[in-house]
Amino acid sequence: MNYVRAQLSDSHKWIFRKIEIEGKRVFHRQCMACGRDFIMEPNTEGWRAVHVGLLEFDSLAEETSRRWLSEECPGHQLPEEINDRRMQCDTSVQKQSA
Numbered sequence: 138m139n140y141v142r143a144q145l146s147d148s149h150k151w152i153f154r155k156i157e158i159e160g161k162r163v164f165h166r167q168c169m170a171c172g173r174d175f176i177m178e179p180n181t182e183g184w185r186a187v188h189v190g191l192l193e194f195d196s197l198a199e200e201t202s203r204r205w206l207s208e209e210c211p212g213h214q215l216p217e218e219i220n221d222r223r224m225q226c227d228t229s230v231q232k233q234s235a
């Protein structure tokens with residue numbers, strides 16, 4: 138597994154969390170604006186793009202990781218990136234359907 142060594146852009150509106158996955162502590166950042174999620178395991182020094190599921194994180198393709206890491210925050214969630222498996226209601230924004 139190749140990790141992308143990169144700094145995350147400060148243009149995102151980060152929510153910082155520490156979570157535990159399978160007994161390992163990992164850092165989690167989620168952007169309130171674009172809804173992108175990243176995790177970093179302490180030993181790897183690299184951020185990875187993930188999708189957040191109810192009980193787990195799914196790694197995204199390395200290509201996606203690279204792209205997200207290199208981009209500024211788009212400022213809103215992109216339609217093609219909406220994670221329909223995102224089940225956490227604490228940070229997700231529910232859109233009112235007209």
Ligand SMILES: [Zn+2]
Nearest residue numbers: 149168171210
């Ligand atoms: Zn963002």
